[in-house]
Amino acid sequence: xxxxxxxxxxISYGATLSRVQxxxxxxxxxxxxVVELLSEIVADQKLKAExxxxxxxxxxxxxxxxxxxxxxxxxxxxxAQGLALMHELLHWAAGARLPIxxxxxxxxxxxxxxxxxxxxxxxxxxxxxxxxxxxxxxxxVLDSVIMAYKVAExxxxxxxxxLDAFSLSHTYETVDIPDQxxxxxxxxxxxxxxxxxxxxxxxxxxxxxxxxYMEFRIKMHEAMDQALVEIKKEAVEFEKVFGRRYDPVEPxxxxxxxxxxxxxxxxxxxxxFAVDQMRRKGKRVGNLRVRTLRPFPFAxxxxxxxxxxxxxIIDRNISYGYHGIFAQEIKSALYGHSKAxxxxxxxxxxxxxxxxxxxxxxxxxxxxMKKPEQDLYWVEVKR
Amino acid sequence: xxxxxxxxxxMSPGHLACQGCGAGIAMRTSLKALGHDTMxxxxxxxxTVIDGPFPYSCLELPLLHMAFExxxxxxxxxxxxxxxxxxxxxxxxxxxxxxxxxxIGIQALSGAAERNDDxxxxxxxxxxxxxxxxxxSGATPYGAWTTTTPVKHFKKEVKKxxxxxxxxxxxxxxATASVAYPEDLYKKLVKAKEIRGFKFIHIxxxxxxxxxxxxxxxxxxxxxAVQTGIFPVYEVEAGKYAQTMKTPSRKPVLEYLKxxxxxxxxxxxxxxxxxxxxxxxxAELEKRFQG
Amino acid sequence: xxxDRKKIEFQKLGELPPxxxxxxxxxxxxxxxxxxxxxxxxxxxxxxxxxxxxxxxxAAIDWVDDNPAINLDFCKGCGICAEECPKKCIxxxxxxx
Numbered sequence: 001x002x003x004x005x006x007x008x009x010x011i012s013y014g015a016t017l018s019r020v021q022x023x024x025x026x027x028x029x030x031x032x033x034v035v036e037l038l039s040e041i042v043a044d045q046k047l048k049a050e051x052x053x054x055x056x057x058x059x060x061x062x063x064x065x066x067x068x069x070x071x072x073x074x075x076x077x078x079x080a081q082g083l084a085l086m087h088e089l090l091h092w093a094a095g096a097r098l099p100i101x102x103x104x105x106x107x108x109x110x111x112x113x114x115x116x117x118x119x120x121x122x123x124x125x126x127x128x129x130x131x132x133x134x135x136x137x138x139x140x141v142l143d144s145v146i147m148a149y150k151v152a153e154x155x156x157x158x159x160x161x162x163l164d165a166f167s168l169s170h171t172y173e174t175v176d177i178p179d180q181x182x183x184x185x186x187x188x189x190x191x192x193x194x195x196x197x198x199x200x201x202x203x204x205x206x207x208x209x210x211x212x213y214m215e216f217r218i219k220m221h222e223a224m225d226q227a228l229v230e231i232k233k234e235a236v237e238f239e240k241v242f243g244r245r246y247d248p249v250e251p252x253x254x255x256x257x258x259x260x261x262x263x264x265x266x267x268x269x270x271x272x273f274a275v276d277q278m279r280r281k282g283k284r285v286g287n288l289r290v291r292t293l294r295p296f297p298f299a300x301x302x303x304x305x306x307x308x309x310x311x312x313i314i315d316r317n318i319s320y321g322y323h324g325i326f327a328q329e330i331k332s333a334l335y336g337h338s339k340a341x342x343x344x345x346x347x348x349x350x351x352x353x354x355x356x357x358x359x360x361x362x363x364x365x366x367x368x369m370k371k372p373e374q375d376l377y378w379v380e381v382k383r
Numbered sequence: 384x385x386x387x388x389x390x391x392x393x394m395s396p397g398h399l400a401c402q403g404c405g406a407g408i409a410m411r412t413s414l415k416a417l418g419h420d421t422m423x424x425x426x427x428x429x430x431t432v433i434d435g436p437f438p439y440s441c442l443e444l445p446l447l448h449m450a451f452e453x454x455x456x457x458x459x460x461x462x463x464x465x466x467x468x469x470x471x472x473x474x475x476x477x478x479x480x481x482x483x484x485x486x487i488g489i490q491a492l493s494g495a496a497e498r499n500d501d502x503x504x505x506x507x508x509x510x511x512x513x514x515x516x517x518x519x520s521g522a523t524p525y526g527a528w529t530t531t532t533p534v535k536h537f538k539k540e541v542k543k544x545x546x547x548x549x550x551x552x553x554x555x556x557x558a559t560a561s562v563a564y565p566e567d568l569y570k571k572l573v574k575a576k577e578i579r580g581f582k583f584i585h586i587x588x589x590x591x592x593x594x595x596x597x598x599x600x601x602x603x604x605x606x607x608a609v610q611t612g613i614f615p616v617y618e619v620e621a622g623k624y625a626q627t628m629k630t631p632s633r634k635p636v637l638e639y640l641k642x643x644x645x646x647x648x649x650x651x652x653x654x655x656x657x658x659x660x661x662x663x664x665x666a667e668l669e670k671r672f673q674g
Numbered sequence: 675x676x677x678d679r680k681k682i683e684f685q686k687l688g689e690l691p692p693x694x695x696x697x698x699x700x701x702x703x704x705x706x707x708x709x710x711x712x713x714x715x716x717x718x719x720x721x722x723x724x725x726x727x728x729x730x731x732x733a734a735i736d737w738v739d740d741n742p743a744i745n746l747d748f749c750k751g752c753g754i755c756a757e758e759c760p761k762k763c764i765x766x767x768x769x770x771x
Binding site: 021022024048049050052053054055056058059060062063064065066067068069071072074088092096196197198201202203204205206207212 | 422432434435436437440442443446447448449452453455458460461465467468490491493494497
Binding site for chain 2: 682684694695696697698699700701702703704705708721722723724727728729730731732733734737745747748750751752753754756757758766
């Protein structure tokens with residue numbers, strides 16, 4: 001069934017179709033509609049789930065950890081400050097190997113107070129052991145929730161669905177809501193082998209000495225490697241059932257491109273539009289969208305950037321005193337594999353729009369330069 | 384004589400509690416009442432260590448170790464899952480120390496109490512951060528030495544009244560207990576198990592190293608705390624207070640204080656001050672006991 | 675979890691569960707070696723009141739055939755049993771004598 005909906009509601013429908021059993025959430029702009037719709041769906045008994053309306057994001061994640069440990073499919077959604085408040089427990093969820101799925105509406109961090117988008121909130125959680133999927137459409141948001149549970153429950157690692165504040169969260173798009181029967185066929189019920197069980201009691205997460213701590217970290221790392229394999233497998237499986245495909249990276253006209261833009265989130269769909277415009281004028285430009293930041297698709301990135309003569313990475317984030325964070329990641333993937341100069345552009349922080357013209361100007365700038373003269377370029381700033 | 388408590392043990396020996404640990408008695412007694420259809424979550428606390436290192440545990444019940452401030456919310460999450468999975472009968476317990484309850488975990492505690500989530504919240508209170516080496520907490524009483532309230536600057540603030548804070552949430556059941564009276568604790572838990580909603584159990588659990596007391600005095604101290612009125616033992620059921628261990632003639636607080644090195648620096652006037660604090664608090668409670 | 679007294683000896687990564695999970699009881703950890711004083715019950719004076727059993731923080735006193743039996747594999751020698759015994763029939767005796 002097709003319906004016009006905001007990105008936040010796409011999350012709610014994704015969670016509902018995934019038959020989540022415990023929802024625990026705290027309101028934060030711009031995530032609120034996610035939990036509002038879910039509250040209604042649960043109250044109307046259209047979804048058989050427990051909804052705990054907690055007193056903080058920290059408790060939201062704590063309750064998800066409790067619920068998931070007890071064997072329930074658990075869900076939450078948050079943004080920015082809320083995600084930061086959860087930080088400690090993001091490590092906990094991953095370390096406890098709980099396949100919790102969470103939506104994070106990308107909002108810039110305060111101060112100063114802001115509610116608009118950028119990626120510094122989710123990227124600050126990069127090393128917590130959560131998979132991260134950066135979405136570019138409301139359809140992808142809905143689909144990703146379902147796919148994320150499939151992968152997370154296979155490898156026992158949590159997953160974060162990331163969408164831009166307002167440019168997705170509050171933007172209405174046509175979304176195909178898949179049939180419940182199809183989703184049920186695709187996503188089996190969560191059957192957790194390591195759940196809290198009075199008939200087979202175990203303690204989880206107890207004190208672990210240096211003798212074994214590291215080995216459990218290897219296991220997490222290997223689970224993430226396996227997650228990449230599963231994400232690719234599920235891209236195919238999902239397409240078979242639903243007719244839509246989501247790969248860890250999405251190339252667009254990269255094969256013959258002299259300049260390849262690397263983007264994520266909604267900046268990627270803008271970039272594609274800009275690429276079309278530029279192609280019409282005969283410019284050999286392509287775009288590579290990074291959908292999956294963790295696990296990081298090293299090989300795919302190398303493959304799709306191997307023909308690029310110049311690479312322009314647009315980061316809607318900044319690691320102060322360093323570069324954009326996607327730029328760091330991609331440069332490390334290319335090290336020793338590519339001689340193409342890498343240009344890093346910081347754009348759209350705190351919700352500043354990234355227009356097609358913004359991207360075309362970036363390409364024009366890159367065209368003029370042989371190699372980057374600066375470590376990074378701030379885009380459309382008032383100097 | 385017949386044992387006054389069930390013989391079944393759901394806590395194995397071999398755990399890592401210090402000699403004479405009050406928290407050990409608190410757990411052992413509680414488990415006898417809670418029984419095998421019970422799950423726990425612990426935050427960081429002495430019991431994180433007592434339980435034992437990977438791959439061991441002294442509990443024969445499912446247990447989820449969790450972050451310091453998350454006890455109540457985690458228990459709420461476990462409960463929600465059990466309800467969703469159709470296993471609503473299982474008793475879900477958060478089990479935290481005083482630091483995890485009075486201080487860092489109070490927000491989650493308040494949240495779960497306000498939502499009236501159907502869980503037990505246990506606070507075994509040894510009146511300081513003992514696991515990290517005896518630092519003062521909101522539960523440390525006036526006059527006590529800790530490593531962060533050294534003798535020269537002993538604790539000048541009174542113990543936070545966590546029971547009143549919980550009572551302000553109008554929870555269906557709450558009780559205080561002392562490890563010196565295991566039958567009283569047992570009875571309260573057996574009763575509370577049948578009550579739906581939030582249950583708060585606050586157990587005074589003396590700590591020999593932290594209180595600088597002899598390990599053999601643990602039970603004696605837990606008893607004196609009640610007999611002096613320092614730690615009145617009562618329950619509140621649907622708002623109605625009842626003193627379950629009566630203390631018609633209270634002993635002077637000095638009898639309790641003098642057995643503990645953490646109070647040995649106190650001068651006569653300090654002891655008098657403590658007596659005053661205790662008397663005031665006791666009078667306040669007494670009014671509630673009398674309805 | 676079996677009350678197995680055997681220690682678990684993992685050799686390598688593949689033997690571990692995915693997350694830290696307990697697989698044995700702490701009964702594999704005899705804490706009797708912590709003890710410097712050993713409780714000795716004088717059965718002639720014991721009135722089987724169960725007080726020593728009830729207050730043991732270590733579950734190291736078993737109640738066997740209506741009598742307390744101290745499990746010296748685990749008793750840490752705290753002395754609560756001796757202190758609380760109403761008949762004073764438990765003596766704390768120095769270890770190694």
